[in-house]
Amino acid sequence: MKDFKHIQTAHCENGVTVNLLQRQGLDFMTEPLAFGIGSGLFYIHIPFLKVNKGPAISFRSMPGAIFKRTCKMLEIDVTKKKFSSHEEAQKFLDAEIQKGHPVGCQVGVFHLMYFPKAYRFHFNAHNLIVYGKEGDNYLISDPIMEETTTLTTAELDKVRFAKGPLAPKGHLYYPNEAGEISDEILRKAIIKGIKHNTRDMMHIPSRRLGGKGINYTASQIRKWRSKHGERQAGLFLGQIVRMQEEIGTGGGGFRFLYAAFLEQASEILQDDRLIGISEQFTKAGDMWRDSAVQMAGIYKGRITSQKDFDHSADIMNEISAVEKQAFVALEKLKLRP
Amino acid sequence: MSNFTREVCYVKDENGKFVKGLSEGWETKQIALDNAWEEIERTVEEVKKEVLEGKVSPVKYFMELRIMDLPVLAGYTGFWSWQIKRHMKPKVFKKLSDKKLQIYADAFEVSIDDLTNFKG
Structure with a gap:
């Protein structure tokens, strides 16, 4: 070819x-x-x-x-x-x-x-x-x-x-063959994408999905040590880190990618408000990275008390709150093409 | 990681804008991956002992060796999970037809002999 x-x-x-x-x-x-x-x-x-x-x-x-x-x-x-x-x-x-x-x-x-x-x-x-x-x-x-x-x-x-x-x-x-994509179609697509994602992360009524899902995992982590023992519980944390940082995520559980998207969206839509929200997702990405480092302390066997598992869960609760705030902010923008 | 490919990540440049960067990998996730493999090897060794002691059949050993679980092995063999669980009992395993053994041999990429004359 x-x-x-x-x-x-x-x-x-x-x-x-x-x-x-x-x-x-x-x-x-x-x-x-x-x-x-x-x-x-x-x-x-x-x-x-x-x-x-x-x-x-x-x-x-x-x-x-x-x-x-x-x-x-x-x-x-x-x-x-x-x-x-x-x-x-x-x-x-x-x-x-x-x-x-x-x-x-x-x-x-x-x-x-x-x-x-x-x-x-x-x-x-x-x-x-x-x-x-x-x-x-x-x-x-x-x-x-x-x-x-x-x-x-x-x-x-x-x-x-x-x-x-x-x-x-x-x-x-x-x-299939694409015609000319007008600015209008692109702007509409970006806004629809943002709305769809906001809905997925905030409004699906299940405790395992979106921001609620992050808190659900956190509540599980608090029980793992007494339920499965230190070693197994540590391996489970390693598994979370692997899924969050596996090849192809761009790091931070895809949060940096989304922050980069909002940055580009702000230029295309000429809407500076998106920059501030992009920064909130960057913060979430950083927090996911910090959380991975803290969890690594556990699965390396350096810190393994219940307090350390609780700390992991606390960080995830904080991430959930930061992401929720960011999506609420996106929703409040009431974007129009 | 770096001996295989560097991977794309998104990082901020000096003006605070996202740019594409190339990462050589990250110790935190390398350790998580290493731990996962250690755990796999530990399980394989454990199951090998169980097979040699006659507690489970080689089907279980090769499933662990090929890092499969029941849904994956069911996919490769066309058996139901409950059938595979039965085939993991040494008594049932001994009576398996060559046809069924061949299906397992193909799924595990070994010979029938590796299955029936298990040496570990």
Whole structure:
């Protein structure tokens, strides 16, 4: 494929979205914009699901949601396909590449050969772009990598058909041809994205979601030490840190990304009030980082008393309050396009 | 981390504006990842002992070795979780057909012999 340009981003799905939309002529698209318009910021303490017998927490919206919503808000149609047959999945992909279309693919990480083994868990919602084929090698642009890479036909088939929760089933997707995106559409998309995200974080009636979810996790942390013992409870904290700081978050549980989005939004909407709110999210990101350092003290075995677990929980309560304040402020702006 | 790729993060420049930066990694999360692997290795060793003592079948060992859990293994084998739990009992495991053993062997990327002549 001629003139394919690799773009590295913090988060894989943002990266695929930015890259494919820029190719459709949306030169202004950046990772923070894609993340914000797609209302990517989230918090959920997932019920019924355990990871390594510990908590399953996500700091961003459902896999696939960012691409879907960003395109929808910008009024761009998308093509999406899943397959039951491996052959069909490959045939469809090959035909798209032949036509010169780079394609987004959902893949599992466990068999993703260019990742070091230490990072290969059974996580099935990673995203990459396939942009060409040379002999038996597919040309791969993985947004979290600095450089492009390749996968053989067999390797790519394996990751596209990884099994287990969130199995990709060969899922591929790309935006259809986009027309001119007017300033008005962009402004509307940004405002809709902000409103959607405010609703997700504040107004879903569940104690495990949004700001309430952060407090829910905090209340669990207070019980872990007596319930599971120091070692196990420490491992659970390590798990929270891993989810918050895993490759692709850009750090601070995606909060810095959202702060960067509001900063760009303030320029596009010419609304200085957003700068102040952006700073509140930067503060939240910093607090998530501090919280990770404090939790690390516990899982390194340096501080392990109940008081230290309570301290972790206290910090999370504070973060919840800061984020709530920021979203209330966003709501009060009553943004209009 | 840095021997694999640097990762993008968003940091403030001298004017207080966000810019894309490249990070070499962070000790705090490296330790969390190292701990997670230590725990996996500890579990694998523990289950290996249990298999050799005849308390559980090799299905459980290879599940832990491939860092799977029941939903993931169910995905790769097409068995239900309750079936897999039964197959983890040595008595039930001994009576598994070659066809079922092959399904496990494929899921774990080992041979049937690795399963039936378990040496750890």
